[in-house]
Amino acid sequence: MAGLISDSSGGTITDSLIQYRRDIADLKQRIKNRRLQVFGMFGTPIFLVSTLMVGASSKVLLWLHSEMPNAVLNVFVISALILAAASGVQFYLEFSGEVWEDSGTSVRELMLELSLAEERHVLEARSRTPPSADRQASYRERLPSEIVRLRMESRHYRRLHLLMQWLLFISSAAVSAVTAWFDPPQPAKGVLICLGFTVTVITAAVGYFKPRERAFNLQQTADNIEQHATAFELGIAPYNAPEEARNLELFATTVEDMRADQRMREQQLDQPQQGQQQVI
Incomplete structure (x- = not known):
């Protein structure tokens, strides 16, 4: 060791x-x-x-x-x-x-x-770099914390998306309610302006930051990593080779590919819609 x-x-x-x-x-x-x-x-x-x-x-x-x-x-x-x-x-x-x-x-x-x-x-x-087998084994031991981090970020974006959606629902409903309740519009004009501003800002923020898509991607990556970690622990396909070193190498390569895909999806979400179509 x-x-x-x-x-x-x-x-x-x-x-x-x-x-x-x-x-x-x-x-x-x-x-x-x-x-x-x-x-x-x-x-x-x-x-x-x-x-x-x-x-x-x-x-x-x-x-x-x-x-x-x-x-x-x-x-x-x-x-x-x-x-x-x-x-x-x-x-x-x-x-x-x-x-x-x-x-x-x-x-x-x-x-x-x-x-x-x-x-x-x-x-x-x-x-003082240790052998590759030791590094790969250490990498496998660090994966649980990475899975926890991905799921925490996923929950964060999911809650942010739910909060935005509820604010959008309430504000949209309040616009109609206030419009129907007050006639003439004063003093409801200021309320309607604030509610309309809130609806516009939340709609733009949801479309720009895409918290639901970010939460989905993070949760999917965490689930995939956990699935491969379980397969490795149980010694089932694709980690059922007789050589432990070969299984470790394949496991580390697969997980790094999934993390690279996750980073690429995050970059695509950060780009404008036209830039996303060009990347895809």
Whole structure:
């Protein structure tokens, strides 16, 4: 087994590769956090200046010869104080170097560190690649999670499609009901406009995103993969060859072909109708 092969440092290949993955995941999270920190440090002063400029402009344009209402003035003052306090706290945390992990480190440096970590991971995996039989067996063990992912996405699109359809049904029925109930149309005109807008948007969204077709394709792919996985476990056709290696190779090839077909169907759904006909 690959996890039992020792490397030069006394550990295992599997542990070494897992550690690389953990380091990469940690760097990705640090990059996200650092981007939020930088956005806060530079965005908060910009919002503060914008708030002050909006307040001054409102005073000049609307209340040049009169007093600004206390409610409006309080909104501008409180917003400015909150933004000023937030800006001060963020700059303190940045330059104190005690709270934020990557204080003083640019996002570019973290991106470079992530790129180097990914390159080291690739080189390490390439130099310690297990035999193809072990890789194929590991691939088979990862398939249950892939099936779960496909079915979760299928349920998501199916629920989205049902929600859109119910909204479409209710809005379409409400248009007729409101039209028949109110005569003259006021004050129902605004209701009719909103309902008509909802019907138009939902119809366009269903036609563009095609959640029902996406749910069907995902569920079909998950069922096909599960069917082949069951056939492999039971040793029935087409995985009844005497050589286990041959069965593993055929199984991995078949599943990858199904996943490629699924990606192609997703791409076809993302294209306009004319582009889909050309692809087909």
